[in-house]
Amino acid sequence: MSITFKKTYRFAVKSALYVTLFSTAFVGLLISIFFKAGNQELIRFCMIFAFCVAIFSFFVLQYRVERFIYRRVKKIYDDVSLLESSSFRKQPITTDMATLTRQVKKFATDKKLEIETLKIREEYRREFLGNVSHELKTPLFTVQGYLLTLLDGAMNDKTIRKKYLQRAEKGVERLIYIVQDLDMITKLEVGDLNLMTTKFDIVEVVQNVFDLLEMKASEKNIMLMFDMKYIKAIEVFGDREKIQQVVMNLMVNSIKYGKEDGTTEVSIEDLVNNKVIVRVMDNGEGIEKQHIPRLFERFYRVDKSGARSEGGSGLGLAIVKHIIEAHDEKIYVESKVNVGSEFSFTLEKAK
Template sequence: MRVKFKKTYKFAIKTSLYITLFITLLMGVFLYSFYTVNWLLIVGFSLVCYVFSFIVVQFRVERFIYKRVKKIYDDLTLLESTNLTRGPINTDMGTLTQEIDKFARDKKLEIETLKVRDQYRKEFFGNVSHELKTPLFTVQGYILTLLDGAMNDEKIRKKYLERASKGVERLVYIVNDLDMITKLEIGDLRLKIETFDIVEMVKNVFDMFEMRANKKKITLTFDTDYPKPILVNADKERIQQVLINLIVNSIKYGREKGTTEISIENLIKNKVIVRITDNGIGIGKAHLPRLFERFYRVDKSGSRTEGGSGLGLSIVKHIIEAHDEKIYVESEYGVGSEFSFTLEKAK
């Protein structure tokens, strides 16, 4: 495809003017010294000199210099710079310099982005490997012990099989979470939007985890009484999963004799915001920007002992964003945390 040039005449106009002024001045001095000065002749000569100089400078210099400018554009085009091939090429050197500078900045940003993605990819595969390896080795260890003769002891056999079963359950949990988050990220998970009472759903989730909370003497409560239903439009099953993940996290990292409190407030005319607040150990500010990343753990040493796949908060974020809603987190280490998300209110 032939490249079209957007010509500029600024250089030729100025250069021709300088040449014409110099030659006219030289001619005027010459005529003044040896002949009678003829102003009409000088003006005519100046015009002819200017036109001739302009033609020579514009077309000869353009041929010499601007073809090299075209080669620079062609070289940049080979580097797949879409910004430089959308319109006609500007042969002004200042504009070219600006575009090359912009090209260099864009490429630098692209390289830095690729480096970040590559690092994220390495971390992701490392985390997947670690998360799967731990329960796999656990199951393998118990089975090998049984095969080595421990299965002849009925008590040990039952105990080890139960432990191996828990390891398999964790593997299934991790694989299911990975499958869900993959579907959420590629947009392959269809939401079934329906109208339901969010207050009733929170009560059901409280009932599900009442015994777990009682073990740490954590109180699950609302901030106030909600005598009337609060109806929202969303995927009921997915929002229940969001509440489960957030409440389980609150219990998991909550303090003994602590509190997990739910509040449901009107945000704007057609929105409500659900807040899950606790007075647990809290999260340091340095961790907040990465909190919703897959497999990211605040407490890398102890959190795995609590179970889970490390994907809970990432799934929560993707489910909320799939509803075109927002999720927020506020936390202070040693004080507690608050997770909140918006939902569309039913009319």
């Protein structure tokens, strides 16, 4: 921390002026009473006396007050510096009360914001750990239950043994799925997942996802379709594999929360600035407004019991958000309860 400090002379000048006026008037009065001096000599004496007293008073007051204030202000700076505020510690020490007040007020405001942010992060951390624990606990207990049953004698029955091993395998698969998603989102958040940007046809990618999810959609009799027939290819720039995962995750959610005999529709539209927007729309149950700001948080579920019965890691939308942001693009969501939801994201269009 610099030990130079801003000087303020207003206090010293005013104080020296008051001392000078009083001293000069008092001495002048004494001289006129006890030494019968002429007016000219008296005026000349008073002017010289006033000048000397003013200069002496100013320097004494300035020095003493600055040293007095500086010692106390420096203690404030030293105490504050213990809080590891690098921006505050770089400030030169000032004895100007207005400047000091502004600096301390700014420091207090920054600390208050920092404390509030830490509280929010702590709450998020507790919620995140609780969610991770719950997500991992369910398949682990499932696997453990089937294995313990087999060890207790059920393994002697070939039919039960095969059925329970298959169910245990599904539990392990869900664990692997959760761990893989956690690994991916961690890499995305720290920027450790490199994107392989190429030019590709987004229509073809969406059609591939349609083919992969056809059987899943048929279980609820949900129709997967484009909003129109795309005859020509629509080429965009991005990581084809990651963008396909984005479309896959959005459509899986659409099917998961879609109503029986419903639809999941995809549209691709041109935007300004050489962009396209991909929309994934459904006519499902919709999302209440208060849930929308938190949809892209890890493990956040609108309907916790219903969502877990449908399976999944609870990380799909968080992964979608990070992939789109890694492309420097935007993702949007609009939804109305009992009407449906629309998730959309932008991509750079190839020239």
